[in-house]
Amino acid sequence: MAKINIKIEGIPYQVEEGLTVLEAAKLCGYEIPSLCAFNHGECSRGSCRVCLVEVKGARGLVASCVYPVNEGMEITISSPKASEARRASVELLLSNHNQNCQQCDKNGKCELLHVAYLTGAREGRYQGAKTPTTLDQLTPSIIRDTSKCILCGRCVERCKNAHGMGILGFENRGFRTIVAPAENRSFANSPCILCGQCVSVCPTGALMEKSEIDKVDAAFKAGKHVVVQTAPAVRAALGEEFGMPVGTPVTGKMVAALRRLGFKKVYDTNFAADVTIMEEGTELLERINNGGVLPMITSCSPGWINYAEYNYGDLLPHLSTCKSPQQMQGALLKDYYAAKKDIAPEDMFVVSVMPCTAKKYEKERPELRVNEIPDVDAVLTTRELARMIKRAGIVFHKLPDEEFDQDLMGEYTGAAVIFGVTGGVMEAALRTVYYVLTGTEHEAINFEAVRGLEGIREASLDINGMTVNVAIAHGMKNAKVLLDEIREGKSKYHFIEIMGCPGGCIAGGGQPLVRSCFMPYEDNDIQDTFRAKRAAALYSEDERQVLRQSHNNPQVKKLYDEYLIKPNSHKAHELLHTTYKAKEGYND
Ligand code: SF4
Ligand code: SF4
Ligand code: SF4
Ligand code: FES
Structure with a gap:
């Protein structure tokens, strides 16, 4: 991109053509307050007027988030006229705002309060109807x-x-x-x-998110046997809530914090992710060998399941019948674990920490109950867990690194860890499918072909003479392309992984907010790269695991030997599988 010359506050700079004044100023070291603008034009309505600046020769003040730089432009941010206009814009917004900050969970991460601070908007100059x-x-x-x-x-x-x-x-x-x-x-x-x-x-x-912190506190108070499970993506982002750079894995500190919060057992949803691979891999091979419905599509992401039920009711037989790892872990805790520990399932309270708001809905689904008992009782997002840790006065960065509880359902493999990133479920499944079909482990372990952040990815793998065609999509816009192919009878795939959120769970709707104004300096331009950094945290944990294939998890083997008998057994179906139904979108 060609460079052009501009001046900010009278100082000359060279910047790339095509940037907005707001972006160019940021690259030159100035933070112009802004509110409605987001992520390089993803949202640029120019509606809030918080980013007004003076540009020599322009008629009136300009909204810097939508105004492009051009050769010779002279920009003034700090003139009394621009400063006063920005403050007035924020005061106008505040005049139609409930300002109930004390009871607002956004307090501390609120961009409206941030721009109020930056512009000096303090007085309620504009009063009137709301x-x-x-x-x-x-x-x-x-x-x-x-x-x-x-x-x-x-x-x-x-x-x-x-x-x-x-x-x-x-x-x-x-x-x-x-x-x-x-x-x-x-x-x-x-x-x-x-x-x-x-x-x-x-x-x-x-x-x-609808907070469930009070529910968890009540379970502690009631003396329930409160057990927690954490999804893989949580460890890749929780540190951000405590000022750590994006992509810092904090597994050990997260476990230590959960123990200090009072959970009786701290388990990892990864155990159930390994079980998911055993169940889903077996289901896939059965469908391939017995002429079942193909392509089979993964079922771990409750956002995706909701989308399928609303929009592709005709394709529901393509979905794997496996419950998500969160629900499998909950079902096993209230059945297998409860039986082994001699605890009545109704005395247990299972909490999940998830990167996802849809998981809160998932746990309420009537189809996901065993004998009328819900698998999971409360779901906290990564953000809610951070709030609980802060409220308990725990200094996160001073915590030691601790291990998950190891008994019964504590061990997990690298395959389970990568469930948190788009392509991870597919890769984990392929590691096991490869073993089942060849009797040997895949030499490289990693299936690089299915990694990355492209919206739709595909690969063909030759496994023992069988060609397995797979595809991956994340975000429903991308999923729609693959789903329409199936509907039109044009799909060439055996197995498809779909994740609701772009990037997969690492960028789920319950993860820490990515805002440069609240992040360490080194993460100032993080919108473009935060997904890759969080993904790298999970791939590095996978690399560090001694066991990296789900079928090698010793506690999973024991679960099958002693309890479930084999994948897709009658007992496994009772606990670990579910059904779906088509739903009306607008239902009132
Ligand atoms: S709900 Fe939030 S993101 Fe949506 S318009 Fe209102 S302030 Fe903006
Ligand atoms: S914290 Fe922000 S969003 Fe919440 S009430 Fe205060 S100003 Fe409004
Ligand atoms: S992004 Fe769209 S689909 Fe997702 S929760 Fe918000 S409104 Fe619903
Ligand atoms: S940031 Fe809202 S108008 Fe520019």
Whole structure:
């Protein structure tokens, strides 16, 4: 890209052509306050007017987030006129805001408060009527509170970009405008897949996960046998909540923190991920050998399952009948573990720490109960776990590295760890399928062909004379391409992995928010690279494991030898498999 000459505050700089004033200023070392703009134009409505600056020769102040730099441009950020206008913009936003910061879980990570600080917006100069509020808390996953919404539109764009869906849009006009599903329905009455991608970009507390911290506290108080499981992606991001650089793996400190919070047992969902591979791999081979429905599609991601049920009811027989690892771990805890430890299942309380808001919904599904007992009782997002750790006064970086509990369901392999990244479930399955078909381990262990962050990836593998065609998609926009091929009878694949969120669980809707203004200096331009960095944290943990194939997990072998008999057995089906049903999108 060609370079052009500009001046900021009278100082000359050379910057790339095509940047906005906001981006160019940032590269030159100036932070212009901004709010509605997000991620290199992913959202650039220019609506909040928080980023106003003076540009010589322009008529009036310009919104730096949408105004492109050009040769010879002279920009002034700090003039009294620009500073006062930015402050007035923030004060206007605050005048239509509930400002209930004390009770808002976004406090501490709120971009509205950040720009109020940067612009010096302190006084409530603009008083008057406020837009009527909608508080939607009908789903178990997400709360939408329009009294905190600044109408930036980031959520609207993210839903479209990630999924090609337009669940959220601007409703009403003028002063009564709100952001909502069509006709201001609840998320519960829309085809929203509850993935939380919109939550992860919202600058305020207008979209938040529905917290279950109180439920967990109540279980402790009631003297329940409270056991926790953590999903692989959590360890790759939790450190960010405590100021660590993106991609710092914090497995040992996370375990130590959970123990200090009082959990009786700290287990890893990875054990169940290994079980998932045994069940899913066996199901795939049975379908291939016995003329079953192909391609088979993975079923670990509850956002994806929601999408399939709303949009591709005709393709549900393609989904693996395996429950997700979270549910498998819960079912095994309340059955296998409870029996071995002589604890009544109803005295147990299973908590999951997940990178995902859809997991909160998943655990409520009636199909995922065994004898009317839910597999999982509460789901905390990575962000909620961080809140619990902070509230308990635990200094995270001073914690020692501790190991997961090792008894019964404590061991896991590298194959399970990579479940947290797009392509990981496929790679884990291939390691085991290769072994089952050849009787030997794949020499390289890694299946590089299925790795990466491309939206759709495919590979063909020759295993003992059998060609296995596989594909991977993440984000529903990409999944749709593969699903439409199946619908049209054009799919050449045997096995497809689909993950709801772009990047997979490492970038799930419950993960720490990625905002340069709240991150260490070295992560200042992280929007483009945070997925790859978190993925690298999981691949490095895989490399460090002695055992890297699910079928080599000794406790999984024992589970089958002593309890389930074999993968896909009657008992395994009772505990570890489920069914799906087509659903109406707009159901009110
Ligand atoms: S969104 Fe921000 S400003 Fe609004 S109540 Fe929450 S913390 Fe306060
Ligand atoms: S939760 Fe996901 S599907 Fe629902 S509105 Fe948000 S981004 Fe869209
Ligand atoms: S809900 Fe959040 S992301 Fe969506 S428009 Fe409102 S403030 Fe912006
Ligand atoms: S950040 Fe530029 S108008 Fe909102």
